[in-house]
Amino acid sequence: MERKIILENNDIEGIRFLDVYRQNGGYQSVEKALKTMTPDEVVSEVKTSGLRGRGGAGFPTGLKWSFIDKKSNNPRYLVCNADESEPGTFKDRYLMERIPHRLLEGMICSSYALGANTAYIYVRGEYKYIVGILNEAIKECYKNGLLGKNILGSHYDLDIYVHCGAGAYICGEETALLESLEGKRGNPRLKPPFPAVKGLYDCPTVVNNVETLANIGWIVNHGGESFASIGIGKSTGTKLISACGHINKPGVYEIELGFPVEEFIYSEAYCGGIKNGKELKAVIPGGSSVPILPKELILNTLKGEKRLLSYESLADGGFESGSMLGSGGFIVYDEDDCIVRNTYNFSRFYHHESCGQCSPCREGTSWMDSVLYRIENGNGRMKDIDLLVNIASHIEGNTICPLGDASAWPVAAAIRHFRNEFEFHVEHPDIVRNSKHGSILQYTNK
Amino acid sequence: MVKVTIDNHTIEVEEGTTILQAARLIGGDIVPPAMCYHSKLKNSGGKCRTCMVKVSQGSAKDPRPIPKLVASCRTEVMDGMVVQNITSPEVVEARKAVVEFLLINHPLDCPVCDQAGECDLQNLSYEHGSNTSRFEEEKRTYETINIGNLIQFHPNRCILCYRCVYAAEQLTDKRVHGVLYRGEKSEISTFIQQAIENDFSGNMIDVCPVGALTDKPFRFKNRVWFLKPMEAHRTCSKCSGKVTIWLRGQEVYRVTGRKNKYGEVEDFICNECRFEKMNSTDWIIEGPRTIETSSVINQNYYAKKINPHVINSLKEKME
Structure with a gap:
């Protein structure tokens, strides 16, 4: 069964623009939420929906929202994490390019639910052109009273700002993102305190992925239970x-x-x-x-x-x-892909993107990178394979943020499932050195 | 007051105390080592990961364990928390791993390093390190940098603990001592070699746990274990004037802040006391400083712990 929530109406021409988007049922959830629901009702709908964070960890969104420090007198913030830098992931880019209003609609409902009057979208540096698309959409919203003071006559104010990062994978980690948003070096913070208690400018903050927020509009419109019945x-x-x-x-x-x-x-x-x-x-x-x-x-x-x-x-x-x-x-x-080469490529990426704050990640990623480089270029030894597994296990779980785990998992898994290819690289350095591509038929045709 | 149990020792501490501080109150072998944490510097800690411990019970209210190891220097205790440090094989293994990571790009030039003998990394690797290295790649190297005419910076030895960055940020008025680049390539920088001319810049030397920031006038003058540390003071308009002077005969070789047994400076001192008052007549000497730390300055510390297995493993390696 084909079910569309986020990419609904994706093929309608001009869905990028507010008038077309509204003609197709856009922003109904904002009217519904702001005029007929209390913020807590929105939160409880999201809880009922069972929506889980789409950024990678899969943490229940409603639960995350309920952690927000309600006793604090500080302003609250909603931050949309659009620093989508994971190699192989490009869903948020597609969504923001095609239907930016889906994200904004979700953000307005979410900010209302959280009691935030300011929201930020942190876009990765490489997506600079999307900043323009988003800003254009935000401008349309201001013009039509969907953003700014007294939205749709509900006495609720909200401003959304788009911030462009400088292109760092680490800034997709929520606390590093907040540091970067504050104008500092994008180093992840130590948790606890979690952003829900002490986030942006030390105020309660919720950081959600683009796709997570894009779901909120639908949940408000159709109710949490109908969302929960999907999947x-x-x-x-x-x-x-x-x-x-x-x-x-x-x-x-x-x-x-x-x-x-x-x-x-x-x-x-x-x-x-x-x-x-x-x-x-x-x-x-x-x-x-x-x-x-x-x-x-x-x-x-x-x-x-x-x-x-x-x-x-x-x-x-x-x-x-x-x-x-x-x-x-x-x-x-x-069948022709070389897993060793692929693992080396990922390892090089994590080496390059480590922030360098904590020692296991800073030293471990570069070490794995250089060992894999040796194996990939036919200079490896048998003991290097076990060494890699050992380094990966030493990084995993010992770092400040999940980048350490992210660098260790692919290496450990590649060796776990494709150890024979690593061994082949060690045993046949001449073949490995002379092949221009990853493809080494000897072991793929086994 | 909250109750916390660390390696089967229970202690009551004030709320907001970190696990590391609580462990230091108990004292002894159960104190986790710390390279980047410095109690006098706000926000320091959490980076080197040597102080990691296992929390096997979160609190009396919520007895679930914390799934990952936590940095004890930045984790506050909860009532009824149960912590394992040296009693957990997982912690011992992780600590060994961190020491290995810290050492892979460290030049191990202790024989020519002024810090030798009072180096936290030296002590740490002695206690938790391995006697052979598995790292066969080329180490990263940098040129030595002069930070002003009083401090010399050896980036090769740096373990990026960020202590000096916090010191520069919190003790001096201009923030000129940040970190450049990222990952393995990150390096402490003074933003285009701008010299620090603040009166308290010398404390950067004292907070550095390794030999990365060294006292330039003292460079290659003497080994610390030949010097006699004496507590001394003078009336100073800028700082407390309470220092340790390092004597050989009657000659003052260098002046440092007074460090406690965890290598943390008790009072930050000004550059005038540190670099200009180099006559023993400048100082009122209180008496010899007790060096409590596991230091060769205290003599024979390492001798007590010599491990005969070293020879065996060397033999294994040669075979």
Whole structure:
């Protein structure tokens, strides 16, 4: 069943603009929320909906909102995290490019629910052009009384500002994002205190992903229960999946949570199968940070059940035989892809993006990068493989922010599932050195 | 008052105390080591990850354990909290890992480093480090930088604890001592080599846990274990005037702040006391300073703990 919440009306021409968006039912939720509901009612609808954070961690949004410090006399802030920098994830970009008003609608309802009078959208530096799109949309809202003082005559005021980062992956971590928004170096803060107590300018703050906020309008319109009826189990609603890699139809797809992975890869409506009729080798289902899974484990769980695109099903089996839904960056590898090269590439990325604040991440990411570089270039030794596993386990869980974990998981998972390829690199340095591409037929044709 | 149990020792402390401070009140082996935390510097700590401990019971109200290890220097105790430090193999393993990470890019040039003998990293690696290195890549290297004419900065030795950054931010009026770049490439900088001319800039040397920021006039003059630390004071209009002077015979080789047993300065001193009053007649000497820390200055500390396995493992390596 095809169910669209976020990308509803996506193909209508001019949906980017306020008048078209409103003609198609846009901003009804704002009227409903501001005129007929109390902020607490909105929060409880979101709680009922079971909506979970779409940025990667999957934390229940309603619960996050309820942590906000209500005793504090300080102003509250809502911050939208649009620093989408995870390799393989590009869903927020698509959404903001196509339907910026979906995000703004959700933000107005959310700010009202949280009692925030100022909201920020933190856009990553590489998405500079989206700042223009968002600002244009915000301008339209101000003109039509949807933002500013006394929105729609409800005595509720809200200002939304767009802030452009300078292009740092670490600024997608919520506390680093707040530091950056305050104009400081984007170093993650130590938690606790959590942003809900001490966030932006030491005031209670909620940081939510673009896609999470884009769902709020629908929830207000249709109620939390109807949202909860979509999806499967504790994975309610739909999810944007940005599919890329060696598939016939890369792009952003909205699926109902619980959609089978196999159908998603091979069906014509979605990925359309593997490119050039090749075999599927592996999939990273949730952006580069989550563990890679080989074909057998991505299509079916170890128990033999069909793997579904949901928080629970993808995590089935833990990290031994499972992965995570993460941010929905669905990267597909065909039979010719070299997992070692791919792991080295990710490792290089995390090395480059580590903020350098805490020692395990700062030193560990660079160490893994250089060891993988050696293996990839035919200078590795057998003990390096175990060394990598050991470094990864030493970084994991010992850092200030999740970037340490994100750098360790892909390396550990690649070695867990594709150890033979690493060994091949060590044993056949000449073949590895002379091949220009990742493809090494010797081990893929096994 | 809240009750906290650290490695089976229970203590009552005031609310808002961190686990590290509570452990220091108990004292002994259960005190986690700390490289980046400095009690006199606001916001310091949490970065080096050597002080990590396991919280096996969050509080009396919510007895769930905290899933990850926490930085004890920045985590406040809760009533009924149960903490494991040296009794948890997980903590010991993680600490060993952190020491390894801190050392992989450290030049290990202790024989020519002025900090040797009073270096926190030296002590830390002695207690928690391994005797061989698994790191075979090239270490990152930088040029030595002069920060003014009194301080020399060796970025190679720096472990990026940020203590000097906080010191510069909190003791001096101009913020000229930030961090440039990110990740492995980050380095302490004085924003285009701008010298710090503040009267308290010398404290940067004292807060540095390693030999990255060293006293330039004292450079290569003497090894600290040949000097005799004496507590002394003088009337100073800028600071408390309470210092430690390091003597050899009657000659003052250097002046530092008084450090407690955790290597933290008790009173920050001004540059006049530190660099200009180099005659023993400038000072009223109170008496010898007791060096309580696990330091070679206190003599024979390492000798007591020599581990015969070192030879065996070397043998293994040669085979």
